[in-house]
Amino acid sequence: xxxxxxxxxxxxxxxxxxxxxxxxxxxxxxxxxxxxxxxxxxxxxxxxxxxxxxxxxxxxxxxxxxxxxxxxxxxxxxxxxxxxxxxxxxxxxxxxxxxxxxxxxxxxxxxxxxxxxxxxxxxxxxxxxxxxxxxxxxxxxxxxxxxxxxxxxxxxxxxxxxxxxxxxxxxxxxxxxxxxxxxxxxxxxxxxxxxxxxxxxxxx
Amino acid sequence: xxxxxxxxxxxxxxxxxxxxxxxxxxxxxxxxxxxxxxxxxxxxxxxxxxxxxxxxxxxxxxxxxxxxxxxxxxxxxxxxxxxxxxxxxxxxxxxxxxxxxxxxxxxxxxxxxxxxxxxxxxxxxxxxxxxxxxxxxxxxxxxxxxxxxxxxxxxxxxxxxxxxxxxxxxxxxxxxxxxxxxxxxxxxxxxxxxxxxxxxxxxx
Numbered sequence: 001x002x003x004x005x006x007x008x009x010x011x012x013x014x015x016x017x018x019x020x021x022x023x024x025x026x027x028x029x030x031x032x033x034x035x036x037x038x039x040x041x042x043x044x045x046x047x048x049x050x051x052x053x054x055x056x057x058x059x060x061x062x063x064x065x066x067x068x069x070x071x072x073x074x075x076x077x078x079x080x081x082x083x084x085x086x087x088x089x090x091x092x093x094x095x096x097x098x099x100x101x102x103x104x105x106x107x108x109x110x111x112x113x114x115x116x117x118x119x120x121x122x123x124x125x126x127x128x129x130x131x132x133x134x135x136x137x138x139x140x141x142x143x144x145x146x147x148x149x150x151x152x153x154x155x156x157x158x159x160x161x162x163x164x165x166x167x168x169x170x171x172x173x174x175x176x177x178x179x180x181x182x183x184x185x186x187x188x189x190x191x192x193x194x195x196x197x198x199x200x201x202x203x204x
Numbered sequence: 205x206x207x208x209x210x211x212x213x214x215x216x217x218x219x220x221x222x223x224x225x226x227x228x229x230x231x232x233x234x235x236x237x238x239x240x241x242x243x244x245x246x247x248x249x250x251x252x253x254x255x256x257x258x259x260x261x262x263x264x265x266x267x268x269x270x271x272x273x274x275x276x277x278x279x280x281x282x283x284x285x286x287x288x289x290x291x292x293x294x295x296x297x298x299x300x301x302x303x304x305x306x307x308x309x310x311x312x313x314x315x316x317x318x319x320x321x322x323x324x325x326x327x328x329x330x331x332x333x334x335x336x337x338x339x340x341x342x343x344x345x346x347x348x349x350x351x352x353x354x355x356x357x358x359x360x361x362x363x364x365x366x367x368x369x370x371x372x373x374x375x376x377x378x379x380x381x382x383x384x385x386x387x388x389x390x391x392x393x394x395x396x397x398x399x400x401x402x403x404x405x406x407x408x
Contacts (some may be wrong), residue, residue: 102368157361
């Protein structure tokens, strides 16, 4: 995907991402992005006419990566699961303004909220499938339907809010943000492990 | 508290709150607030020189209400606990821009992040105390220290993110936002009830 993008377009996207992440979506203008890159406003506008287009491109870029990531969860072990979760965290962190300023993202490009809602069903299905596969492979305890629903809702809530949660408590350095969430996440997930899974984890 | 505030100042605060909640913090100016209230910019500036002062006032107003609310949790029953939680939800919902745009709030008034971090310790202590009181009164199951820590972290995460979570999935009508969270919250909390608490809840 990346190789097909015009180098200037890529440079604009990377700078926009950097500034959105650092300064907040509402506080960054196209003018600033052009100035920082030392390119003309016209050159920038040739690639992106409006800020909305930039936000939209970055939003769908993150989601495409998420889809590529999903396909990998197959032969289910707890290591695969945790590794795939951490890979997802890496991707989200790169595009973190989308989570930190999600309300503003949806205010500036309202159609993205519709997309986000429409895919939440598929996200829940993917989480449900992962849990059931993990249970079939003896990694997770079996859960009643209602409990599985809560598990799915919780993992979605945690997956959506970990960066915001760390940031609001002053944790902003990447390694610390990851450590903060993973400590909490693994402790929560442990409630769903089979005893054999716990033993497997303790071995390493 | 409210009675001591000059009526014009109160009108400005209420209009600001309304516009921040509706349009997002970054998209509201002092000029707009004055226009909407049909008062002069000078009159508004007499009460609030900068937008930061307005945000700060509303932030501490919410927190003062939170403190008043906390004092009420004493004779512990599950009804008191749920009612006090719902009372807290009502207050947060009134000031919801503070949660929806929290990153932007902290960008516009950085000192508020320091306050938020400094009081998070007291919030955790209050949640811990509430759980232990509930356990002593036979409402909650006893928990190990580590489990109690996770419970506290979870209730803080849920309490901080329920409005944002509902909004991002297109649930914005007040009753629906409450219903969405309470359904999830009560289901989650049920994991910690003693059997007698479940029986008590089923009776009503």
